[in-house]
Amino acid sequence: MNIDGVPHRSVWVDAEDGWSVHIFDQTRLPWAVEILRLTHEDEVAHAIRSMQVRGAPLIGAVAAYGLALALRRDASDAALESVAAMLGETRPTAINLRWALARMLEALRPVAPAARVAAAYAAADAIAEDDVATCRAIGQHGLPLIQAIAARKPGKPVNILTHCNTGWIATVDYGTALSVIYQAHDAGIPVHVWVDETRPRNQGSNLTAWELGKHGVPHTVIADNAGGHLMQHGEVDIVLVGTDRVTRNGDVANKIGTYLKALAAHDNKVPFWVALPHSTLDMSVRDGLREIPIEERAAEEVLTVTGRTEAGEVVTVRTAAPGSPGANPAFDVTPARLVTGLITERGRCEASEAGLLRLYPEFVAEPEFVEEAAN
Numbered sequence: 001m002n003i004d005g006v007p008h009r010s011v012w013v014d015a016e017d018g019w020s021v022h023i024f025d026q027t028r029l030p031w032a033v034e035i036l037r038l039t040h041e042d043e044v045a046h047a048i049r050s051m052q053v054r055g056a057p058l059i060g061a062v063a064a065y066g067l068a069l070a071l072r073r074d075a076s077d078a079a080l081e082s083v084a085a086m087l088g089e090t091r092p093t094a095i096n097l098r099w100a101l102a103r104m105l106e107a108l109r110p111v112a113p114a115a116r117v118a119a120a121y122a123a124a125d126a127i128a129e130d131d132v133a134t135c136r137a138i139g140q141h142g143l144p145l146i147q148a149i150a151a152r153k154p155g156k157p158v159n160i161l162t163h164c165n166t167g168w169i170a171t172v173d174y175g176t177a178l179s180v181i182y183q184a185h186d187a188g189i190p191v192h193v194w195v196d197e198t199r200p201r202n203q204g205s206n207l208t209a210w211e212l213g214k215h216g217v218p219h220t221v222i223a224d225n226a227g228g229h230l231m232q233h234g235e236v237d238i239v240l241v242g243t244d245r246v247t248r249n250g251d252v253a254n255k256i257g258t259y260l261k262a263l264a265a266h267d268n269k270v271p272f273w274v275a276l277p278h279s280t281l282d283m284s285v286r287d288g289l290r291e292i293p294i295e296e297r298a299a300e301e302v303l304t305v306t307g308r309t310e311a312g313e314v315v316t317v318r319t320a321a322p323g324s325p326g327a328n329p330a331f332d333v334t335p336a337r338l339v340t341g342l343i344t345e346r347g348r349c350e351a352s353e354a355g356l357l358r359l360y361p362e363f364v365a366e367p368e369f370v371e372e373a374a375n
């Protein structure tokens with residue numbers, strides 16, 4: 001995608017030195033577009049934990065480059081295993097992190113230490129390129145859903161509600177749910193996006209709104225609690241979200257609040273679609289509610305809010321009553337029964353084991369490799 005006409009990806013290797021890794025500091029957006037240069041796996045771990053990089057596919061790709069950075073100093077078997085384990089612990093819910101590290105280990109374990117650095121950059125590049133192609137294809141497979149709604153209401157915009165940030169800066173490029181929206185907008189379909197602000201980290205009002213604005217997509221930021229009301233009044237044609245992990249039976253882990261949107265959509269007969277790349281599938285898990293680890297983040301994120309003053313200063317202020325404790329589960333699980341369907345790079349399917357196996361027949365046998373990567 002691009003920022004003010006300049007093409008960008010969300011992670012890239014420095015073109016001059018050929019090894020350091022660049023990301024956008026997403027904790028600074030939308031107030032400032034700042035690029036960080038990462039040179040050490042500990043900086044990568046910090047970037048993931050502190051959400052300088054975030055979004056399931058992006059944290060996988062950045063972790064892969066983090067492993068390559070580490071191997072430059074020590075390419076031994078022991079370093080390979082310990083750094084992969086360390087990076088795998090940085091965030092628990094998005095399976096893409098473990099998927100990417102498992103793929104790196106699979107590629108690098110058979111390679112002699114002397115050849116590992118080049119192989120690691122090649123494997124990380126392959127993960128990034130795969131994500132770009134995958135996310136582009138997700139948009140293409142989602143586009144007919146928007147076209148069909150547009151055909152039913154000629155001359156009027158298709159109203160899409162989305163949660164969190166699923167755009168190009170949450171992936172390597174294009175995005176997941178937002179890839180569908182970008183491609184619909186680029187195809188000339190009038191769309192309007194209801195952007196959930198997505199408390200407590202405000203990925204919607206900070207990042208999705210910024211992305212959509214830069215791309216010229218009409219949108220409106222709403223409080224997280226407004227979606228049900230809008231659906232009751234016919235103001236939402238479709239809900240499109242991304243996900244951090246989809247289980248074998250089609251349960252969907254995503255940013256906290258997604259489940260409530262799915263319930264409201266179900267009650268109002270609004271289609272609720274989930275866009276995902278193959279790297280988000282966890283075919284080793286059958287029961288999302290019980291088996292997916294839900295990240296618990298600092299209560300401070302809930303008790304405070306960060307914004308920019310009129311004078312241009314970015315400040316964090318306390319909004320909760322002094323002394324009140326907070327709780328901050330960062331994800332929830334939407335049961336498959338509330339999901340209209342899944343949009344993947346291979347096409348669309350129902351959120352069920354049968355639907356997923358139709359698109360991904362290679363998973364007929366249950367894999368175990370994903371959890372292995374973190375051990």
Ligand SMILES: CSC[C@@H](O)[C@@H](O)C(=O)COP(=O)(O)O
Nearest residue numbers: 054055056164166170242243255
């Ligand atoms: C890239 S789309 C799927 C998800 O990663 C996205 O919706 C999301 O929940 C991101 O959470 P975050 O905590 O900002 O990393």
